[in-house]
Every structure is written in C-alpha cells, then in structure tokens.
Amino acid sequence: MNGPPVLEAQGIARRFPNGVEALSPLDLAVRPGEFVTLLGPSGCGKTTLLRIFAGLDAPTSGTLRRHADVDELSYVFQDATLMPWASVATNVRLPLDLERGDRRQGMEARRDKVRRALERVGLADFAHALPRELSGGMRMRVSIARALVTEPRLLLMDEPFGALDDITRQHLDDELLGLAATQDLTVVFVTHSIFEAVYLSDRVIVMSRRPGRIVADIPIEAPSRDAAFRVSPGFAMQAARLQAALLEGQR
Amino acid sequence: MNAGLRLGAPVLVALVVIALWHGLVRAFDVPVYLVPSPLDVAHTLVQDWDLLAGSLWITLKITGLALLAATVLGVLLAFLFVQSRVIEASLFPYAVLLQVTPIVAIAPLIIIWVKNTLAALTLCATIVAIFPIISNTVLGLRSIDPGLLDFFRLKRASRWQILWRLRLPSALPAFFGGLRIACGLALIGAVVAEFVAGTGGSQTGLAYQILQAGYQINIPRLFAALLLITIAGVILFAAMTLLSRLVLARWHEVN
Numbered sequence: 001m002n003g004p005p006v007l008e009a010q011g012i013a014r015r016f017p018n019g020v021e022a023l024s025p026l027d028l029a030v031r032p033g034e035f036v037t038l039l040g041p042s043g044c045g046k047t048t049l050l051r052i053f054a055g056l057d058a059p060t061s062g063t064l065r066r067h068a069d070v071d072e073l074s075y076v077f078q079d080a081t082l083m084p085w086a087s088v089a090t091n092v093r094l095p096l097d098l099e100r101g102d103r104r105q106g107m108e109a110r111r112d113k114v115r116r117a118l119e120r121v122g123l124a125d126f127a128h129a130l131p132r133e134l135s136g137g138m139r140m141r142v143s144i145a146r147a148l149v150t151e152p153r154l155l156l157m158d159e160p161f162g163a164l165d166d167i168t169r170q171h172l173d174d175e176l177l178g179l180a181a182t183q184d185l186t187v188v189f190v191t192h193s194i195f196e197a198v199y200l201s202d203r204v205i206v207m208s209r210r211p212g213r214i215v216a217d218i219p220i221e222a223p224s225r226d227a228a229f230r231v232s233p234g235f236a237m238q239a240a241r242l243q244a245a246l247l248e249g250q251r
Numbered sequence: 252m253n254a255g256l257r258l259g260a261p262v263l264v265a266l267v268v269i270a271l272w273h274g275l276v277r278a279f280d281v282p283v284y285l286v287p288s289p290l291d292v293a294h295t296l297v298q299d300w301d302l303l304a305g306s307l308w309i310t311l312k313i314t315g316l317a318l319l320a321a322t323v324l325g326v327l328l329a330f331l332f333v334q335s336r337v338i339e340a341s342l343f344p345y346a347v348l349l350q351v352t353p354i355v356a357i358a359p360l361i362i363i364w365v366k367n368t369l370a371a372l373t374l375c376a377t378i379v380a381i382f383p384i385i386s387n388t389v390l391g392l393r394s395i396d397p398g399l400l401d402f403f404r405l406k407r408a409s410r411w412q413i414l415w416r417l418r419l420p421s422a423l424p425a426f427f428g429g430l431r432i433a434c435g436l437a438l439i440g441a442v443v444a445e446f447v448a449g450t451g452g453s454q455t456g457l458a459y460q461i462l463q464a465g466y467q468i469n470i471p472r473l474f475a476a477l478l479l480i481t482i483a484g485v486i487l488f489a490a491m492t493l494l495s496r497l498v499l500a501r502w503h504e505v506n
Contacts, residue, residue: 056401075405081398085420085501097416098406130501 004067005029006154006186007053012062013211014048021211022048025062028205028214032153035180035187037201039194039242040249045212046190050075050156053188068154068186071103074147076157080139082131082146089114089127092146117149120179137168141175148179155180155187162191173199177225194242198235199225204242208249216245287471292478295471303460303472307479310456313369313441314434314487317376321433324377325384326426332385333392333418350382354440358447372444372456379440380433387429391422427495434487442480 007030014023022045030036038046051057052064054075066073074095082091089111096110105113118124121141131139140160147155157176161169173196180187191197197204198220206216220238222229229235269289275281276288283291296303328346332339358375365371395417403413445458457476464473 054405056405070405070407073405075402077398077401079398081396081402083399083417083420085423094402094416095406098403098408098412100409 003032005065006032006034006067007188008065008067009049009053010063010065012049012052012059012064014045014052014057015060023052023059024211024213026212026214030186030188032186033184035189035200035202037189037191037197037204038207039191039197039204039246040207040212041209041246042192044207044209044249046207047078047158049212050158050188050190054156066154068152071099071150072153074150074152074155076143076147076155076160078159078162080131080136080143082139082142084131086130087127088118088123088129088131088134088142091131091142092117092149094146095150113149113151114145117145120148121145121175135168137164137172140164140172144172144176144179148183151183153184153186155185157187157189159190159192161196162193169196174225176200194239194246195230197242198222198238199230206242206245206249215249216242218242218245284468284470287474291471292474295469296475296478299472299475303457303475303479306455306457306460306476307483310438310441310445310458310480311483313372313376313444313456314438314483316369316373317380317441318434318437320373320377321380321384321437322430325381325429325433326388328381328385329388329392329422330414332389339389346382346385349378354379354443355447358444362444362448368448372441372448375444375447376437376440379443380437383429383432383436384426385429387425387432388422391425392418394425395421424495424499427491427499431488431491431495434491435484438480438484438487 007028009026009028011025011027012023013021013025015021026049038049040046048057052059053066054073055066055070056075083094086094092114093110096105096113099105115124115127118127121144123138123141123145126134126138126142131142134142143160161172164172176187177200179185189197189200201220204216204218204220205214206218207213208215218238218241221234223232223234273288273290276286287295328342332343354375357378361374362368362371365374399417400413403417408416441456442458445456446462449459449462457480460476461473464470464476
C-alpha cells in the first residue's frame with residue numbers, strides 16, 4: 001500500500017439539478033492495493049460518490065484526482081447488466097470489443113482473455129450459455145468477469161451482491177477477496193451490510209444519511225478472512241463500532 | 252396446449268363452418284347470386300385461377316413493396332427521432348397525423364398526384380403501414396438498460412458503437428412487434444387503395460376483382476377473391492411471426 005493515492009477526493013460535493021443535495025463536501029484518499037468500503041444507509045450518496053470516482057457523474061464542486069486511467073478502471077453495477085441477447089463469452093468480451101484504435105486486440109487475444117476471466121470466476125463451462133439460463137449469482141460472476149477481463153488496477157463495485165441470498169453472497173465475498181489478493185487490485189466497494197463491510201475491507205468509510213458526509217473512517221483488523229473471522233469476538237466488536245458510527249450518522 | 256391441438260382446433264372450426272354453410276345454402280335453396288355454396292366458390296377459384304392469381308400477384312406486390320418501404324422509412328425515421336428530442340418533438344405529431352387520417356380520404360389525391368398507379372397504390376399502403384414501425388422502433392431504441400448504457404459510456408463507446416451494439420439489439424423485440432402489425436396494415440392499405448383507384452386494364456389487384464364481380468353479380472368470384480385476400484393476410488402474419496421467432500429466439504423462451 002505504497003505510492004501515491006489511486007483516488008484523491010478533495011471537498012467533493014454533488015447537488016442534483018432538482019435541488020437535492022446528495023453529497024456534502026468530503027475528502028477521501030484511497031491508497032493502492034486498499035480494499036475500501038463505503039458503508040451507509042440507502043440514499044446516502046454512496047452510489048453517487050462511486051459514480052463520480054468512475055467519471056459517470058461529475059461533482060458540483062471540489063476536485064477529484066484519479067491516478068488510474070479510465071482503461072485501468074472497472075465498474076460493477078448493482079445488477080449484472082448483461083446483454084440478454086449475447087452469450088456469456090460475448091458479454092465478458094464487450095469491454096475488449098469496445099476498445100478502438102491501437103488498443104484494439106486481435107480476436108484470438110480477446111478470446112483468450114475471456115477464457116481466463118471466466119476461469120477466474122469459475123464459469124469456464126458456461127461460455128456459450130445465455131444470461132437468462134444462469135442463476136442470479138452466476139450472472140453476477142459474469143459481470144465480475146467482464147470487469148476483470150481488462151485487468152484493471154481499480155475496481156469500483158456498487159452493492160454488487162445486494163440482490164443475492166446470504167449463502168451466495170458469502171461465497172462471492174470469498175471469491176472477491178481471493179481475486180483482489182492475486183490481482184493486486186484497489187477496490188472501492190459500496191454496501192449497506194455491516195457484516196460484509198467488516199469481512200471484506202481494509203478500511204470502512206461510514207457515511208451519514210443524505211446529504212452524505214463521512215462520519216467515521218475505521219480501519220479493520222483481521223487476522224484472516226475466513227469463517228473463523230466471521231464468528232470471532234474481534235469481528236463482532238468491529239461490527240458494533242460500525243453500527244455505532246452508522247447510528248451517529250443518522251442523527 | 253400441444254401443437255396438435257393448436258393447429259387442429261382452428262381447422263376443425265373451419266370444417267364445421269364450411270359444412271354448416273354448405274348445408275344451409277342447400278337446405279334453403281339460396282340462389283348463387285346471394286350466397287354461393289363453398290363448392291361454388293371452390294369451383295370458381297379453379298376456373299378463374301389465371302385471372303385471380305394475376306390479381307393476387309399484383310396485390311401481393313403492392314403489399315410487399317409497401318411493407319418494405321414502411322420498414323426502411325419507418326426505421327430511418329425512428330433512428331432520426333432517437334438522435335434528438337427536438338427532432339422527435341417537431342416531427343412526431345405529423346407521424347400521428349398520418350396515422351389518424353383515413354387512407355380513403357387521401358387516396359384520391361395521391362392517385363391524382365402520382366402518375367404511376369403501382370407507385371400511387373404502394374404509397375397509400377405505405378402510409379397505412381408505417382406508423383407501428385416508427386412508434387415501436389422508437390420505443391425499442393429508447394428501452395435500453397440504463398446500466399448497460401452507463402457501461403458503454405464508461406468504456407467511452409462511440410455513438411455508432413452504442414447504436415450498433417446496444418440500441419439495435421435492444422430494439423429488435425419491439426421492432427418485430429411493429430412489423431407484425433404493419434404487415435396486416437400494408438395488405439389492408441393495398442386493398443383499400445385499389446378500391447379507391449378502381450383502375451381497369453391488366454394491372455388490377457384483388458380489390459378490383461371484387462368491385463367488378465360485384466357489378467356483374469358474380470358472387471362466387473367475389474367470395475373467391477375475398478378468400479385469397481384473407482389467406483394472403485394470414486400467411487403474411489404467420490411468416491412475420493416465424494421470422495421474429497427465429498431472430499428473437501435468444502431473447503425469450505420460444506413458447
């Protein structure tokens with residue numbers, strides 16, 4: 001976790017055209033290799049902040065410095081957002097197919113990357129399936145494979161597992177930790193689940209209700225990220241700290 | 252419902268209706284110039300086949316050309332509409348105007364203005380058929396997953412890539428819905444325009460045969476022409492349904 005921050009937000013605020021203030025000015029720096037979680041109640045502006053990080057939305061005031069090119073960045077949405085008419089492999093290949101000019105790789109190279117991305121998320125056998133033939137969890141893994149296929153340095157994830165059942169979610173949490181460790185990824189993860197935040201993160205940013213501001217910036221101590229950690233007293237204590245910070249933000 | 256029943260039940264209904272029709276005509280001794288029996292109609296169909304087939308070909312040609320023109324023009328207009336809200340707001344009311352004006356009311360004008368009869372009739376049928384293509388294609392091009400659009404924008408996709416890789420595939424189901432409605436309307440438009448034109452000579456469609464048969468009180472031929480129009484309509488609709496199923500097989504489970 002050395003080097004300059006991957007993301008550096010200074011006094012970022014966002015007011016929507018309809019007058020709603022989504023974010024009050026906030027400062028945040030994300031260091032390389034960090035797994036940072038934005039935790040807050042629904043509608044607190046965490047998705048807005050993530051969209052600003054991605055360049056999908058612009059702040060009304062403040063500055064954002066991102067030391068990662070847009071090509072080194074991947075975004076995973078709340079839904080899988082797959083093309084329903086295209087196979088799993090074609091969906092995963094999309095970001096490579098959209099590259100233009102010198103960056104565009106040959107079809108064989110693209111297919112090869114797709115194969116590896118699908119292997120990484122355990123879907124190598126489903127390359128030719130259509131999204132509607134897959135379960136919700138599998139569709140989300142396709143979405144993650146699509147994000148990983150460009151070998152990003154920065155991965156932005158907006159409540160990616162929010163619509164899934166607990167068992168699938170825990171399974172995908174573990175997969176994500178494995179991927180983040182082997183890929184040397186910087187991850188900014190949005191969730192409203194306290195337990196997911198403790199389990200996954202190096203650092204949790206607790207946000208207040210709208211207009212969102214940072215209530216607490218809490219580092220997470222984890223001896224290991226596994227089932228034992230989930231039931232340890234340390235896990236419960238840190239979850240309680242996040243809970244208290246969340247309540248504070250509600251006032 | 253199994254396939255046999257789906258096909259068998261309507262055929263059974265047709266057989267019962269034809270048998271009833273035949274029985275009633277025979278039982279009450281209805282004169283052939285009022286209601287011909289199904290046998291009379293079948294006989295006329297065979298006897299006048301050369302004449303009727305020629306007319307059927309003309310009507311089908313007008314229908315096909317109109318459907319083609321409506322599809323090409325309708326899709327192009329739909330592309331134009333989704334490029335800018337201003338263009339849509341300026342032009343869409345006129346598309347509606349075209350749709351609500353009865354074709355019988357403007358067909359005489361078009362037939363006067365356009366010298367070539369085939370072109371005039373095709374234009375009339377195109378006007379009737381174009382609206383569902385425009386409105387459904389616009390709807391389809393607009394109904395894209397906002398998340399996917401964000402993804403394309405994030406990857407800095409060009410306008411062209413968004414149109415080709417996202418809007419077009421997303422629009423296909425709605426487009427085919429419009430095409431199925433348009434094929435029936437093109438046939439109706441062709442027949443109505445022929446009625447209004449009422450042209451004689453060798454280039455005459457089925458509507459003209461119906462008019463002539465009516466004047467001559469040749470009711471079996473009138474029925475035969477009517478039957479051909481109906482069958483043509485059903486076959487057209489079935490063909491469009493089949494086409495859309497083939498193309499859209501990836502979107503939905505084929506039911």
